[in-house]
Amino acid sequence: MTDVLLETRDLDVTFDIAKRGAMPWTRPDALQAVSKANLTVHRGETLGLVGESGSGKSTLARAIVGTVRPTGGRVLWKGRDITALKPAERRAHGRHVQMVFQDPLAALDPRMNVGQIIAEPLKTHRGDLDAKEQRRRVGEMMERVGLLPNLQNRYPHEFSGGQCQRIGIARALITEPELVICDEPVSALDVSVQAQVVNLLKGLQKDMGLSLMFIAHDLSVVRHISSRIDVLYLGRIVETGTAAEVTGAPKHPYTRALISSVPIPDPRLERTRHRPVLKGELPSPMDPPSGCVFRTRCPIARESCAEARPPLLEAAPGHCVACPFYEDAGAMGGAVSA
Amino acid sequence: MVVSHSQSAALTAAAPMGPPRSLWADARARFFRNRAAVGGLVVLGLVAGFAIFGPFVAQHSIEEINWSILGKVDDAGGPCFLSGPDNEIPPCSETGHWFGTDAQARDLFARTVQGTQISLMVGVVGALIAVLVGTIYGAVSGYFGGRLDNMMMRVVDVLMSVPYMFVLILLLVVFGRSILMLFIGIGLISWLDMARIARGQTLSLRSRDFIEAAIATGVHPFRIILRHIVPNLLGVVIVYATLLVPSMIIYESFISFLGLGVQEPLTSWGALINEGADQMRQGLWMLLIPLAFFVVSLFGFFFVGDGLRDALDPKDR
Ligand SMILES: Nc1ncnc2c1ncn2[C@@H]1O[C@H](COP(=O)(O)OP(=O)(O)OP(=O)(O)O)[C@@H](O)[C@H]1O
Numbered sequence: 213m214t215d216v217l218l219e220t221r222d223l224d225v226t227f228d229i230a231k232r233g234a235m236p237w238t239r240p241d242a243l244q245a246v247s248k249a250n251l252t253v254h255r256g257e258t259l260g261l262v263g264e265s266g267s268g269k270s271t272l273a274r275a276i277v278g279t280v281r282p283t284g285g286r287v288l289w290k291g292r293d294i295t296a297l298k299p300a301e302r303r304a305h306g307r308h309v310q311m312v313f314q315d316p317l318a319a320l321d322p323r324m325n326v327g328q329i330i331a332e333p334l335k336t337h338r339g340d341l342d343a344k345e346q347r348r349r350v351g352e353m354m355e356r357v358g359l360l361p362n363l364q365n366r367y368p369h370e371f372s373g374g375q376c377q378r379i380g381i382a383r384a385l386i387t388e389p390e391l392v393i394c395d396e397p398v399s400a401l402d403v404s405v406q407a408q409v410v411n412l413l414k415g416l417q418k419d420m421g422l423s424l425m426f427i428a429h430d431l432s433v434v435r436h437i438s439s440r441i442d443v444l445y446l447g448r449i450v451e452t453g454t455a456a457e458v459t460g461a462p463k464h465p466y467t468r469a470l471i472s473s474v475p476i477p478d479p480r481l482e483r484t485r486h487r488p489v490l491k492g493e494l495p496s497p498m499d500p501p502s503g504c505v506f507r508t509r510c511p512i513a514r515e516s517c518a519e520a521r522p523p524l525l526e527a528a529p530g531h532c533v534a535c536p537f538y539e540d541a542g543a544m545g546g547a548v549s550a
Numbered sequence: 551m552v553v554s555h556s557q558s559a560a561l562t563a564a565a566p567m568g569p570p571r572s573l574w575a576d577a578r579a580r581f582f583r584n585r586a587a588v589g590g591l592v593v594l595g596l597v598a599g600f601a602i603f604g605p606f607v608a609q610h611s612i613e614e615i616n617w618s619i620l621g622k623v624d625d626a627g628g629p630c631f632l633s634g635p636d637n638e639i640p641p642c643s644e645t646g647h648w649f650g651t652d653a654q655a656r657d658l659f660a661r662t663v664q665g666t667q668i669s670l671m672v673g674v675v676g677a678l679i680a681v682l683v684g685t686i687y688g689a690v691s692g693y694f695g696g697r698l699d700n701m702m703m704r705v706v707d708v709l710m711s712v713p714y715m716f717v718l719i720l721l722l723v724v725f726g727r728s729i730l731m732l733f734i735g736i737g738l739i740s741w742l743d744m745a746r747i748a749r750g751q752t753l754s755l756r757s758r759d760f761i762e763a764a765i766a767t768g769v770h771p772f773r774i775i776l777r778h779i780v781p782n783l784l785g786v787v788i789v790y791a792t793l794l795v796p797s798m799i800i801y802e803s804f805i806s807f808l809g810l811g812v813q814e815p816l817t818s819w820g821a822l823i824n825e826g827a828d829q830m831r832q833g834l835w836m837l838l839i840p841l842a843f844f845v846v847s848l849f850g851f852f853f854v855g856d857g858l859r860d861a862l863d864p865k866d867r
């Protein structure tokens with residue numbers, strides 16, 4: 213097995229939501245955005261993280277980069293718990309883990325020019341480099357992500373969405389991090405640009421030996437870039453395995469439903485396919501269903517599902533499913549023959 | 551290199567052309583397209599020029615009494631350009647009292663110049679304190695949030711609820727009247743509103759992605775405040791500061807109107823207007839001239855402030 217870069221152990225993130233019109237001393241509601249999440253990123257691999265909108269993907273990413281404080285559990289970087297670090301050490305750790313955001317323009321300070329934006333991580337972590345060397349590296353990195361280096365004195369609003377995302381990627385890579393978390397990096401972009409940016413990320417990953425965590429709300433983008441995929445539902449990881457296993461032989465009823473929502477290019481196959489469609493809406497994370505949180509929408513739910521949270525069971529080596537009845541779900545179809 | 555040549559050629563084509571346009575440059579262009587704002591700026595420039603160069607032009611000092619006019623100011627103290635056969639006002643070539651004299655036969659031109667200096671200074675110093683103290687205070691409070699934010703904002707609440715007129719009068723009585731005391735009094739209150747405004751804006755900036763990106767990168771909180779929060783606050787701050795200048799001037803005028811402001815023989819717009827109001831029946835010019843400066847400058851500040859708001863926040867029109 214390749215060596216482990218990042219691990220989360222039983223990671224919890226709970227937000228306090230003040231009740232409307234409540235007195236200051238009443239207890240706020242708890243919104244559990246991430247619950248007992250265990251995930252692992254190995255060196256050089258791409259971990260895909262998939263889930264509906266509101267399933268807690270961004271919150272999980274934020275807890276890892278440290279912009280949200282976990283309420284429980286640990287984040288281990290090469291075995292060391294980084295949630296326990298002192299603030300200054302925690303900031304210094306930012307050099308190794310960087311993030312690319314969903315809304316490319318919003319992630320860039322509108323009052324700074326591109327050169328300043330990309331140089332910021334360098335200024336923060338590589339104070340030993342002089343200004344000239346920093347500028348040289350910024351120019352080099354811009355070229356690497358497909359931007360003309362003479363555009364350093366331009367401002368973000370002068371660029372298109374795809375170019376802004378390239379700026380965001382350049383900023384993330386300038387300190388040569390070991391892990392880059394991409395939070396839906398292409399979902400705000402035109403379809404024609406999406407492939408360019410994904411290919412750019414793939415190429416950079418190979419060149420720089422990066423590990424990626426690639427977040428998306430459907431499987432269509434993730435399956436091409438990921439080596440392993442974790443599926444998130446209402447803050448819980450419900451299935452984890454290699455990309456081939458999760459997309460080719462999904463086990464969890466939720467994953468099956470997700471897969472079936474990805475259109476098959478062949479129209480004949482598409483028409484004859486049995487599609488278990490998700491009924492109902494995502495339950496509120498303030499008041500999740502007891503036991504298995506998917507039971508309100510699960511086609512094979514039974515009474516015992518309300519009792520206890522199903523543990524992640526190993527269905528095959530390295531392929532885990534949080535549903536004890538996954539074998540019964542086989543009848544509902546949904547797998548895409550790759 | 552990762553990018554193929556055809557791809558980078560496509561990027562070259564899509565790259566922005568022309569000189570770089572920062573948001574500031576855009577705002578400047580919008581401001582100068584606004585006639586009223588430019589007019590206000592010109593008026594303010596003239597008033598400032600009057601305050602700066604007036605002393606070199608004035609024929610008299612602010613305290614020199616013209617004995618030949620004293621006693622008959624009502625008849626002979628008017629502005630000298632009104633001099634004619636049907637009144638007793640001596641011609642300009644004789645006295646040089648372009649704005650006439652005040653009730654004690656002192657040159658009103660020199661006194662207006664000096665009053666303009668003090669009033670503008672009070673306004674600008676008040677606004678500067680507000681910008682420096684209020685912005686940083688509000689940004690720190692809003693950025694860190696939580697208990698610190700609570701504490702800092704309660705301090706502002708308490709200071710705001712203090713009857714500052716009373717405190718200022720106490721200060722002036724205990725330490726004696728001086729310009730310094732006046733500035734201290736104005737400095738104490740001017741930044742409070744600004745701190746609240748800056749804090750509110752900071753709270754909404756905090757949740758923006760680019761701030762999160764900086765935090766995730768590991769940028770030091772104080773650097774985030776100085777490099778990301780403050781520059782993005784500056785639009786609001788500048789607009790509010792331009793509108794704060796006239797309110798500081800009015801505030802000082804009010805204190806002077808009560809007779810608590812600057813000390814004789816020094817004067818300010820408020821003090822001049824106060825004295826002029828006493829002489830309204832006999833010497834209307836003593837009221838109208840300082841009042842005209844006061845009103846015109848206030849309008850200047852309001853137009854400039856308005857223009858800045860439109861220029862810096864185009865969504866808000
Ligand atoms: N700062 C916050 N305060 C309170 N609740 C929050 C906060 N951030 C996220 N949440 C809530 O946590 C849940 C998970 O949100 P999150 O943004 O992680 O979802 P997501 O999977 O990234 O969704 P999307 O695909 O829309 O980005 C949502 O119910 C959201 O309302």
Ligand code: SF4
Pocket residue numbers: 465466504505506507508510511512513514517522534535536537538
């Ligand atoms: S545990 Fe029960 S409700 Fe949950 S996915 Fe499995 S069958 Fe459905």
Ligand SMILES: [Mg+2]
Pocket residue numbers: 269270271314395396
């Ligand atoms: Mg998200």
